[in-house]
Amino acid sequence: MLEETLRAEAQVLHDMLSTHDTTDFMNRLSTRIEEHAARPARVHDDPARSTPTVTCTPPSFNLQRQRSTRPHVRRGLRRRPLPVITRNPADQPAATLTHLRHLCETILSAENAATLMAAFDHDYDATGACTFACLLYILGRRDSALYWWRFAAGAENALAAHVLALYHAANGTLPEARVWCAHSRLLGFTADQHLPLPLYPARATPPVRDIARSAPAPTNEAMTSFVQNDRLPTALVRH
Amino acid sequence: MTGPHESHGLAPERQPMDAEFRDFLIQHKDEFLRIALSCLRNLHDADEAVTDAALKIHNKWPKINSLDNPLALARKIVHDTSVDFYRRRARLASREVPHPGLPDAPTADDLLELRGYERLDQARAILQERAPKQAECVRLRYIEGMEFTEIADHLDITPGAAKTNVHLGIKALQTLMTPPKPRNGGDS
Numbered sequence: 001m002l003e004e005t006l007r008a009e010a011q012v013l014h015d016m017l018s019t020h021d022t023t024d025f026m027n028r029l030s031t032r033i034e035e036h037a038a039r040p041a042r043v044h045d046d047p048a049r050s051t052p053t054v055t056c057t058p059p060s061f062n063l064q065r066q067r068s069t070r071p072h073v074r075r076g077l078r079r080r081p082l083p084v085i086t087r088n089p090a091d092q093p094a095a096t097l098t099h100l101r102h103l104c105e106t107i108l109s110a111e112n113a114a115t116l117m118a119a120f121d122h123d124y125d126a127t128g129a130c131t132f133a134c135l136l137y138i139l140g141r142r143d144s145a146l147y148w149w150r151f152a153a154g155a156e157n158a159l160a161a162h163v164l165a166l167y168h169a170a171n172g173t174l175p176e177a178r179v180w181c182a183h184s185r186l187l188g189f190t191a192d193q194h195l196p197l198p199l200y201p202a203r204a205t206p207p208v209r210d211i212a213r214s215a216p217a218p219t220n221e222a223m224t225s226f227v228q229n230d231r232l233p234t235a236l237v238r239h
Numbered sequence: 240m241t242g243p244h245e246s247h248g249l250a251p252e253r254q255p256m257d258a259e260f261r262d263f264l265i266q267h268k269d270e271f272l273r274i275a276l277s278c279l280r281n282l283h284d285a286d287e288a289v290t291d292a293a294l295k296i297h298n299k300w301p302k303i304n305s306l307d308n309p310l311a312l313a314r315k316i317v318h319d320t321s322v323d324f325y326r327r328r329a330r331l332a333s334r335e336v337p338h339p340g341l342p343d344a345p346t347a348d349d350l351l352e353l354r355g356y357e358r359l360d361q362a363r364a365i366l367q368e369r370a371p372k373q374a375e376c377v378r379l380r381y382i383e384g385m386e387f388t389e390i391a392d393h394l395d396i397t398p399g400a401a402k403t404n405v406h407l408g409i410k411a412l413q414t415l416m417t418p419p420k421p422r423n424g425g426d427s
Binding site: 033185 | 256261264265268269272273276277278279280281282286289290293294295296297298299303312316319322323325326327328329330332334344345346347349350353354356357359360361364377381382383384409412413416
């Protein structure tokens with residue numbers, strides 16, 4: 001049974017690959033390689049130091065070989081060889097979680113955050129639900145945040161679907177990230193349309209430190225239980 | 240965009256791709272795409288992931304090519320790039336520019352199909368973490384369609400070990416995919 005499933009998957013992959021154009025792929029890769037080669041190097045050698053130049057030094061200046069102030073270390077330990085390829089730290093789970101938190105803070109700091117929260121209080125508006133979920137996430141109410149993000153995504157809020165894809169990508173659940181990424185595309189998520197603009201220009205004004213305290217909160221009594229309790233209400237837990 | 244080649248006013252020379260790298264990539268491109276597709280289940284995303292991985296391989300090609308088994312490292316790079324794909328995409332989402340003529344958005348049927356792969360993919364991810372050799376043997380046997388002798392050559396093991404790893408890997412996947420049985424209440 002499982003073997004048949006795997007063989008069927010192989011056939012599906014084969015059918016998908018039959019439409020892939022190798023020449024086009026190699027041409028695009030060549031272009032990427034050229035663009036990458038044209039980028040300035042991250043670390044430049046100072047041209048003035050790399051080439052020998054004649055400098056005028058004052059006659060009183062004597063060149064002395066500087067002694068190292070480091071303590072002498074016995075080289076007895078074998079060093080582990082450096083890996084050939086290293087993964088980008090910016091693509092690792094910790095960095096993605098930081099990005100997610102920053103996104104939630106930006107959503108909560110938006111000018112219309114209070115309006116959205118009021119709309120959510122009134123009739124469980126999807127965009128307001130996404131904002132409320134961001135508040136719950138900042139407060140550490142992860143299960144409740146996931147519940148309300150899923151609620152908002154189910155109500156066709158593209159930003160909520162994107163946030164869920166981000167959350168699952170950060171937590172390593174690749175199949176879940178894949179589904180929510182597809183869901184956000186189905187809902188027509190685009191960055192310029194759905195991602196909130198940062199309120200402050202980069203490094204001009206520091207963000208509010210305790211965003212959880214300054215962010216608008218729902219006044220609906222039913223919603224305050226989500227804010228106050230660590231766990232999702234039992235009736236809403238999926239079995 | 241200025242670059243180091245433009246300091247003398249001439250257009251940057253087109254650096255031809257290393258012939259050996261080009262041949263290596265063309266020979267194994269489909270396998271790399273299958274690795275990416277198994278993770279991403281979307282041909283365009285897989286294409287992007289393999290392009291990113293190929294760029295990394297190109298940048299370190301002399302060192303990779305000098306290894307005893309460059310293909311093994313290349314596979315790992317493609318797999319790691321595919322696993323990091325959604326995190327990278329989320330990080331760079333703010334730089335995406337809408338472009339007309341892109342492929343159609345997924346449909347609800349596509350989402351259902353993705354859900355159908357979830358249990359198998361989660362089981363394979365767990366197996367990859369706990370017993371990478373078994374996971375690789377299963378992949379080479381069923382997705383790449385290799386014989387045991389070919390698997391043994393690829394992984395530098397004996398055909399018998401390849402057979403054993405495939406058998407153990409399938410058993411492990413079946414266990415991981417089987418939901419736990421609900422416990423019956425005790426006798427009152």
